[in-house]
Amino acid sequence: MNFTVAIVGRPNVGKSTLFNRLVGKKLALVDDTPGVTRDRRPGDAKLIDLRFTIIDTAGLEQSGPDTLQGRMWAQTEAAIEEADLSLFLVDAKAGLTPADQTLAEMLRRRGKPVVLVANKSEARGSDAGFYDAFTLGLGEPCPISAEHGQGMIDLRDAIVAALGEERAFPPEVDEAETNIDLAPTSDDVGDDEVEPVYDETKPLRVAVIGRPNAGKSTLINRFLGEDRLLTGPEAGITRDSISVEWEWRGRSIKMFDTAGMRRKARVQEKLEKLSVADSLRSIRFAETVVIVFDATIPFEKQDLQLVDLVIREGRAAVLAFNKWDMIDDPQAVLADLREKTERLLPQARGIRAVPISGQTGYGLDKLMQSIVDTDKVWNRRISTARLNRWLETQQVQHPPPAVSGRRLKLKYMTQIKARPPGFMISCTRPDAVPESYLRYLTNGLRNDFDLPGVPIRIHLRAADNPFENRAKKR
Structure with missing residues (x-):
């Protein structure tokens, strides 16, 4: 991408709606409730002939740095520092608020290009809010x-004017030397006698799921070595599924942080x-799910259901027992967890389970190795x-059973x-083969x-009979 743009503003001015519009997909959650977005979410944006990286951010809510709102604003500040330009959204329908004035003053102090955007301008009575936006001192x-x-189209022109033609449209790279001859993938059915070699360099997509407050975001932050995702003692901080990219031993990893999933009966809002x-x-x-x-x-019952x-869903699964730094007797607890894993998860026999600590970094290298081995x-x-x-x-060793007096034949x-x-x-008679067999x-x-911990699908098909459609001879 050519440049990076951050969308900033107070809560409920339409930042996530604009983000979804620019990326062309409904990636960010949108709701009438203020403060839906908490983490900063990047995406690949397209606006007429512009191509750039867009970052959706949390709205400005003035609060202490130790509060959830304060930590959310710290994520927004990090996005502003990372971006080349900020789109400052105000609500033309509702008009300006003191939070808009505070954010405008902060953006002016940064000294980076800013495009002032009056959203919801199609609403009746939005003219007053549009003209009030001139008082922010950030231009038209x-x-x-x-x-x-x-x-x-006007937004595109405003971005180009703020960045300049050279920055918005850098010279194109000649793609003649970058063409790659695509080879068949491992999913293509080829020679049955050839077992393809696993590609150790291909990018890997990993989703991290679990109950609320299990430590998913803290775990990913430890992998990245920075506070990329919002964390805290409160349960249910993460709402959007945020993807982050990094490298492990030279291999590209795309990891998805997800919202904690409670029991279905408790999910009402x-x-x-x-x-x-x-x-x-x-x-x-994802390919592998942690x-x-x-x-x-x-x-817990929800853990087993997940x-x-x-x-x-047919994904490769790895268990991560987090908060291992809080366990007093690790050896005894580990033996108990292994016994329970074998007993309570018979459908995933041999699944890899790794004790880790997202807070201290214990076991993370072993967890990544288990992810690669499972893949x-x-x-x-x-x-x-x-x-x-x-x-x-x-x-x-164990012949198929006889059903209705006739032996089944697997030919x-x-x-x-x-995959899987x-x-x-x-x-x-495929319909007569019992589930036990x-x-x-x-x-x-x-x-x-040696297929531990992955789903295995077996499909039965009736053998072809070349004589079934021929008329019987008298």
């Missing part, structure tokens, strides 16, 4: 409607429902020849997909081909 306001998309829906979307777009447990109160949700298993492919030899051995097996591993078995085959695959 740009009237727009972020919700309806009005005034975007509209805003919390939006936050949970955003977290579920992050799970679906479920953060509070080691002081692990294996693991089951990740497995049903390898999630991407694994097994040749058809090995699978059919294995299937024959399994049937010898052929192949892997039809990875999925297998197809050609057999007689499928569990037997699933556990055998997990043990014999």
